[in-house]
Amino acid sequence: xxxxxxxxxxxxxxxxxxxxxxxxxxxxxxxxxxxxxxxxxxxxxxxxxxxxxxxxxxxxxxxxxxxxxxxxxxxxxxxxxxxxxxxxxxxxxxxxxxxxxxxxxxxxxxxxxxxxxxxxxxxxxxxxxxxxxxxxxxxxxxxxxxxxxxxxxxxxxxxxxxxxxxxxxxxxxxxxxxxxxxxxxxxxxxxxxxxxxxxxxxxxxxxxxxxxxxxxxxxxxxxxxxxxxxxxxxxxxxxxxxxxxxxxxxxxxxxxxxxxxxxxxxxxxxxxxxxxxxxxxxxxxxxxxxxxxxxxxxxxxxxxxxxxxxxxxxxxxxxxxxxxxxxxxxxxxxxxxxxxxxx
Amino acid sequence: xxxxxxxxxxxxxxxxxxxxxxxxxxxxxxxxxxxxxxxxxxxxxxxxxxxxxxxxxxxxxxxxxxxxxxxxxxxxxxxxxxxxxxxxxxxxxxxxxxxxxxxxxxxxxxxxxxxxxxxxxxxxxxxxxxxxxxxxxxxxxxxxxxxxxxxxxxxxxxxxxxxxxxxxxxxxxxxxxxxxxxxxxxxxxxxxxxxxxxxxxxxxx
Numbered sequence: 091x092x093x094x095x096x097x098x099x100x101x102x103x104x105x106x107x108x109x110x111x112x113x114x115x116x117x118x119x120x121x122x123x124x125x126x127x128x129x130x131x132x133x134x135x136x137x138x139x140x141x142x143x144x145x146x147x148x149x150x151x152x153x154x155x156x157x158x159x160x161x162x163x164x165x166x167x168x169x170x171x172x173x174x175x176x177x178x179x180x181x182x183x184x185x186x187x188x189x190x191x192x193x194x195x196x197x198x199x200x201x202x203x204x205x206x207x208x209x210x211x212x213x214x215x216x217x218x219x220x221x222x223x224x225x226x227x228x229x230x231x232x233x234x235x236x237x238x239x240x241x242x243x244x245x246x247x248x249x250x251x252x253x254x255x256x257x258x259x260x261x262x263x264x265x266x267x268x269x270x271x272x273x274x275x276x277x278x279x280x281x282x283x284x285x286x287x288x289x290x291x292x293x294x295x296x297x298x299x300x301x302x303x304x305x306x307x308x309x310x311x312x313x314x315x316x317x318x319x320x321x322x323x324x325x326x327x328x329x330x331x332x333x334x335x336x337x338x339x340x341x342x343x344x345x346x347x348x349x350x351x352x353x354x355x356x357x358x359x360x361x362x363x364x365x366x367x368x369x370x371x372x373x374x375x376x377x378x379x380x381x382x383x384x385x386x387x388x389x390x391x392x393x394x395x396x397x398x399x400x401x402x403x404x405x406x407x408x409x410x411x412x413x414x415x416x417x418x419x420x421x422x423x424x425x426x427x428x429x430x431x432x433x
Numbered sequence: 434x435x436x437x438x439x440x441x442x443x444x445x446x447x448x449x450x451x452x453x454x455x456x457x458x459x460x461x462x463x464x465x466x467x468x469x470x471x472x473x474x475x476x477x478x479x480x481x482x483x484x485x486x487x488x489x490x491x492x493x494x495x496x497x498x499x500x501x502x503x504x505x506x507x508x509x510x511x512x513x514x515x516x517x518x519x520x521x522x523x524x525x526x527x528x529x530x531x532x533x534x535x536x537x538x539x540x541x542x543x544x545x546x547x548x549x550x551x552x553x554x555x556x557x558x559x560x561x562x563x564x565x566x567x568x569x570x571x572x573x574x575x576x577x578x579x580x581x582x583x584x585x586x587x588x589x590x591x592x593x594x595x596x597x598x599x600x601x602x603x604x605x606x607x608x609x610x611x612x613x614x615x616x617x618x619x620x621x622x623x624x625x626x627x628x629x630x631x632x633x634x635x636x637x638x
Contacts, residue, residue: 208559209586209591209626269513276514277518280517284498285502289511
């Protein structure tokens with residue numbers, strides 16, 4: 091049965107542990123944040139490292155857009171040579187094949203408007219962290235994979251490339267406008283092994299009952315890891331709003347667990363550094379499904395591990411196997427990635 | 434096996450039974466059309482899917498996708514796209530997609546019913562403009578006035594779009610040498626890859 095927890099209940103759990111004193115309010119005012127956010131950062135990182143995180147969120151130049159070559163369609167060498175001729179400076183990303191950071195851009199055309207882009211030779215990301223979830227899921231040719239919230243298609247197209255466009259990817263989303271971007275991206279890149287569907291991810295178990303061997307759920311989140319790209323996020327999401335997202339994330343993840351075949355793998359990720367949306371969500375799922383679900387160690391985690399403790403709450407010990415990306419430590423958007431397996 | 438299914442507004446057919454595509458391929462490849470069909474089946478699949486009654490969007494896909502398509506439709510899931518977009522029926526005429534034509538050209542290694550364009554022509558065509566005589570590079574018959582043909586980038590032979598040919602091949606050969614015609618259109622733009630920029634909301638992740 092799908093796990094649903096009312097946001098008010100979650101809010102109560104965290105609210106009673108949140109401590110906001112004058113020093114936190116002063117720091118929040120200095121950097122333009124809501125005080126509850128600063129309070130949580132200090133709990134996770136301590137005061138000095140919180141300052142480094144806030145400085146990293148204010149320094150957009152630290153982050154570089156990324157392209158991932160579609161080697162099924164174009165030669166990666168030719169793409170990089172062509173882009174360099176146009177004035178772009180690229181640097182390969184060691185941990186992600188066919189992926190390059192754009193260190194310097196050309197004034198015209200923009201990286202999202204070159205002929206190579208229109209021909210489907212590469213996908214454009216605003217940051218490298220988005221590459222990690224698809225790699226962690228480890229797609230193989232011939233796999234059947236569900237991407238529960240697939241738009242705009244960065245992970246879906248990456249998965250299809252790793253599958254060598256063999257097998258089937260069911261790329262689902264609920265937002266019609268975002269689905270048009272997903273469709274355009276998969277069409278542009280000329281993949282063939284996919285179906286795009288529109289359905290509420292919280293009810294995806296109504297379509298698939300324990301039958302999908304690999305699922306990726308990159309959940310719609312508060313984007314608390316992407317403040318460098320959206321500074322308005324510093325003050326936009328109240329703690330109550332955050333808890334509404336947490337409630338939805340639990341439901342989304344639970345529905346995907348129900349759709350997952352026994353022995354199958356489920357990759358959960360968010361572009362948020364909020365433990366409420368990450369370790370807490372995963373812990374609640376583990377608690378609900380007990381022995382049916384376990385967290386799997388992700389190979390080649392060169393980043394940080396999940397947090398065991400937050401605001402005095404102890405999470406499931408397995409969350410240490412998850413990946414945490416911190417902007418100030420890894421010069422990437424904040425991200426959380428966790429691989430689950432159904433027994 | 435002829436298997437036409439009608440599910441709500443979605444029509445599924447076998448590739449050989451989808452006459453608009455067969456007629457188009459026969460016209461380009463004559464006796465070799467069976468080789469083209471076999472290649473399409475091998476590379477992509479043998480099932481044609483229209484997501485609306487009028488076949489505004491036509492897809493080619495494999496049996497595995499059809500199994501899941503059936504399942505989705507039984508559960509009232511909206512299907513937005515699948516397989517590869519191969520074209521549209523516009524004013525009762527089959528308009529192939531650049532995607533389909535490129536797969537055919539690359540698979541069979543023979544370009545038919547196409548023209549290639551110089552650099553400025555490629556750029557302008559991708560902006561949704563027509564191809565002009567001065568940007569015309571090579572011609573790949575059969576080419577008849579009124580045909581829907583492919584426009585290729587001369588640098589890599591990728592199909593950047595499709596358009597309606599505005600003159601017959603013989604006349605083009607003559608007019609191409611006439612300076613007075615250099616700024617006149619020869620291929621009217623019907624569909625080009627620039628649509629992925631013009632029609633799409635950009636969600637960068």
